[in-house]
Amino acid sequence: MKTNVLPIVLLSLLALAAVGCASGSVTGQVTVPGQQRVPLTMTWESGLFGGSGTMTASRIITTAVKAVSVKQIGYAGLMVPVMEDKLLAQRWAEGTYNIDSVLAYSAVCGTGLDTIPLPGDITQEQLERIFGDVAVLATKWNKPLSARLQPVKDKKAGETTDFQDPYLFNTTIHPVP
DSSP, X not given: OHHHHHHHHHHHHHHHHHHHSSSEEEEEEEEOTTSOEEEEEEEEOSOOTTSTTHXXXXXXXXXXXXXXXXXXXXXXXXXXXXXXXXHHHHHHHHTSOOHHHHHHHTTTSSOSEEEEEEETTOOHHHHHHHHHHHHHHHHHHTOOOXXXXXXXXXXXXXXXXXXXXXXXXXXXXXXXX
């Protein structure tokens, strides 16, 4: 059973490595024993995650993941966990993408807003608007989307998170749009 899950994870990681690099190329394929091969070729030249072409790359990755003919449960496709990936956290801090762009990528990815750091003084109304945007997109595309938002107590926009968690990478808190 684990052999059917591993290729999906590997495909997602290989593809995400391609979109996270300043430039590079990933070519490969995923083979599930007894199933079809899913080729993956992606070249990313002089671009950063969040720049032009990120939406297209996100769609390609999600399409490739969904093309693997194994039973898929839960979310299937590219995930953009801002604070759970070192390079994504770095790009977030650099400002190459923001909460609105992650929400836009959700239209073609596997999840919604994932581990988004927010100022600790965010209001209930601001949170309601963010959740409302996620709900509208989920309804429009008839797909489940999540919102793992991380308001950080006593932190303001422009400051860096200081989580002491081995599974989170600290990054800059953006202002709420």
